[in-house]
Amino acid sequence: MSDQTQTGRVRPEPIKAVPVRHPGRWLAIAVLAVLTAMFLHLILTNDQFRWSFIFSSYEPGKRGVMFTGPVLDGLRGTLLLTVTSMLIGVVFGVVLAIMRLSDNWILRGVAFVYIWFFRAVPRLVLAVLFGNLNILWARIGFGLPFDQQIGRLFGIDDLNAQFYSIKASDLLVGFVAGMLALGLSEAAYMAEIVRAGIQSIDPGQGEAATALGLSRAQVLRRVVLPQAMRVIVPPTGNEVIAMVKDTSLVAFVPVAGELFFQLNAIKSRTFVVLPVLVAAVIWYLIICTVLMIAQFFVERHFSRGYGVTGRARLRLRDIQIEQGGRPTADGSAAT
Amino acid sequence: MSTEMVRAEDVHKSFGPLEVLRGIDLVVNSGEVCCVLGPSGSGKSTFLRCVNHLEKINAGKIFVDGDLIGYHERGGKLHEMKNSEVSRQRRAIGMVFQRFNLFPHMTVLQNVMEAPCRVKKENKLEVRDRAAALLDRVGLGDKVDSYPGQLSGGQQQRVAIARALAMRPKLMLFDEPTSALDPELVGEVLDVMKDLARDGMTMVVVTHEIGFAREVGDQVVFMDGGVVVEQGPPAEILGNPKHDRTKAFLSKVL
Numbered sequence: 001m002s003d004q005t006q007t008g009r010v011r012p013e014p015i016k017a018v019p020v021r022h023p024g025r026w027l028a029i030a031v032l033a034v035l036t037a038m039f040l041h042l043i044l045t046n047d048q049f050r051w052s053f054i055f056s057s058y059e060p061g062k063r064g065v066m067f068t069g070p071v072l073d074g075l076r077g078t079l080l081l082t083v084t085s086m087l088i089g090v091v092f093g094v095v096l097a098i099m100r101l102s103d104n105w106i107l108r109g110v111a112f113v114y115i116w117f118f119r120a121v122p123r124l125v126l127a128v129l130f131g132n133l134n135i136l137w138a139r140i141g142f143g144l145p146f147d148q149q150i151g152r153l154f155g156i157d158d159l160n161a162q163f164y165s166i167k168a169s170d171l172l173v174g175f176v177a178g179m180l181a182l183g184l185s186e187a188a189y190m191a192e193i194v195r196a197g198i199q200s201i202d203p204g205q206g207e208a209a210t211a212l213g214l215s216r217a218q219v220l221r222r223v224v225l226p227q228a229m230r231v232i233v234p235p236t237g238n239e240v241i242a243m244v245k246d247t248s249l250v251a252f253v254p255v256a257g258e259l260f261f262q263l264n265a266i267k268s269r270t271f272v273v274l275p276v277l278v279a280a281v282i283w284y285l286i287i288c289t290v291l292m293i294a295q296f297f298v299e300r301h302f303s304r305g306y307g308v309t310g311r312a313r314l315r316l317r318d319i320q321i322e323q324g325g326r327p328t329a330d331g332s333a334a335t
Numbered sequence: 336m337s338t339e340m341v342r343a344e345d346v347h348k349s350f351g352p353l354e355v356l357r358g359i360d361l362v363v364n365s366g367e368v369c370c371v372l373g374p375s376g377s378g379k380s381t382f383l384r385c386v387n388h389l390e391k392i393n394a395g396k397i398f399v400d401g402d403l404i405g406y407h408e409r410g411g412k413l414h415e416m417k418n419s420e421v422s423r424q425r426r427a428i429g430m431v432f433q434r435f436n437l438f439p440h441m442t443v444l445q446n447v448m449e450a451p452c453r454v455k456k457e458n459k460l461e462v463r464d465r466a467a468a469l470l471d472r473v474g475l476g477d478k479v480d481s482y483p484g485q486l487s488g489g490q491q492q493r494v495a496i497a498r499a500l501a502m503r504p505k506l507m508l509f510d511e512p513t514s515a516l517d518p519e520l521v522g523e524v525l526d527v528m529k530d531l532a533r534d535g536m537t538m539v540v541v542t543h544e545i546g547f548a549r550e551v552g553d554q555v556v557f558m559d560g561g562v563v564v565e566q567g568p569p570a571e572i573l574g575n576p577k578h579d580r581t582k583a584f585l586s587k588v589l
Contacts, residue, residue: 202436204432204434204436205436205438207389207432207436208430208432208436208437208438208495209438209449210389210422210425211387211389211425211428211429211430211499212425212426212449212450212454212498212499212502213422213423213425213426213450213454213502214422214449214450214453214454215418215419215422215454216418218453218454222449222453223438226440227438227439227440302440304440304482305439305440305441305442305482305483305484306439306440306484
């Protein structure tokens with residue numbers, strides 16, 4: 001464009017002013033730079049880190065402690081435990097959230113009590129508790145509830161109406177116990193997150209969908225939950241990352257197939273303390289980095305139709321058209 | 336020709352101790368446009384929401400095209416309908432809201448296609464063509480792939496009308512469709528509604544647009560305090576109101 005505006009007046013010179021100085025910022029940057037240099041100096045020159053022990057020379061065959069068999073098994077266990085307990089947490093959490101928003105006060109009350117209990121008890125206590133729950137039953141099965149009591153009512157001793165059962169000490173132990181402890185606890189937190197998400201949606205959305213004839217399930221699945229996901233995803237990302245780290249609690253169930261348990265065992269065996277802990281830190285950093293990247297893409301997916309990007313693009317196009325500029329490729333510049 | 340599309344008999348509705356509707360009787364014939372006027376808080380919107388059972392009424396009866404809304408009558412006793420049955424009744428009743436209520440996570444085309452595809456399970460390609468044609472009709476043929484957040488209020492409301500029409504309703508309810516719009520955008524929505532009225536759609540319109548009521552309405556209903564104060568042809572109600580309350584209201588809005 002030329003300097004000439006449409007009114008025929010000459011456009012004034014652009015402002016050339018001396019910018020405001022920020023000496024405080026420069027001071028802060030200088031302090032941070034020194035601290036960073038000190039940190040780098042520490043980790044690069046201090047022998048106690050024993051980087052070769054971590055990365056390349058713990059085992060023959062040039063394997064560092066990070067990449068030995070038991071540690072990789074532990075890593076797999078940590079990831080599997082995170083995924084399974086989060087799945088339990090999300091599925092039960094959605095169900096509990098819907099129950100808490102029900103019109104029926106009994107469903108509401110049950111969900112409330114569940115959330116109250118599992119938020120109140122620390123995960124560490126839950127992990128130990130679930131590891132010892134098998135004291136309560138000899139066998140855990142699937143079938144008619146209260147079968148023995150019903151049998152006694154009709155004078156039959158020891159009625160067994162279980163289709164399938166398994167010894168409690170086989171089922172409720174180790175990985176399964178840890179998974180249940182973490183998953184059921186997570187469900188309580190996820191329920192609150194999902195409830196907040198659902199309640200953040202304008203009631204008009206549900207009304208419009210209902211007026212169109214959508215069923216209650218369709219309203220929830222097609223209209224409310226997809227929008228609630230915008231609110232649900234960021235705190236859920238927090239929960240996943242917290243879960244990665246909380247899996248180390250299942251060492252108290254006890255479960256051996258878990259990252260920190262394995263590294264800790266190596267520490268006790270070799271008396272090499274710091275490098276083993278640093279190896280654990282590095283693995284947790286890697287996992288969380290991957291998860292944060294995944295969260296970015298999930299958030300982008302659920303922000304369709306929101307935010308400034310779409311509107312900003314539209315405004316930019318309008319400005320271009322106003323200036324007689326090129327209409328965009330989608331041809332919608334005509335109006 | 337003039338079959339009854341909407342029939343309300345002595346409809347009462349309370350929210351707790353607050354009595355919002357205190358005996359509404361109203362008949363809208365097929366093909367008619369009925370404009371409901373009245374001060375805010377007079378119960379107009381509530382009545383409209385009762386017609387498609389978004390609100391449960393406490394007493395009285397509402398019929399749409401001969402069907403009792405929300406209940407079965409068996410042996411002189413009323414039985415509440417299941418949600419799925421109420422949904423079936425709502426399919427034939429389109430509704431347009433004051434604040435559009437488009438689904439922001441779907442494109443304009445998806446908004447219009449959602450109900451025919453999910454509720455009536457119609458063929459997706461057919462629905463797509465019909466939805467595109469409807470959007471063309473409301474003048475938004477070039478916005479099919481936009482998201483609601485990218486449209487102006489007037490455009491959004493026209494999409495909302497197309498979305499309701501996609502279900503091929505027998506009756507359209509408009510709840511103050513232009514009240515949330517900038518003044519210069521009101522016209523484009525009213526034009527679409529006039530077009531709809533010319534095509535013979537039965538419409539109940541809660542509005543403050545007196546001009547629209549005068550031009551398009553076959554019947555004007557003036558409500559205040561939860562009752563119908565006065566009803567009749569627009570020329571009569573708007574030109575020569577009998578009740579003081581109608582006169583007072585019209586003198587304020589005209």
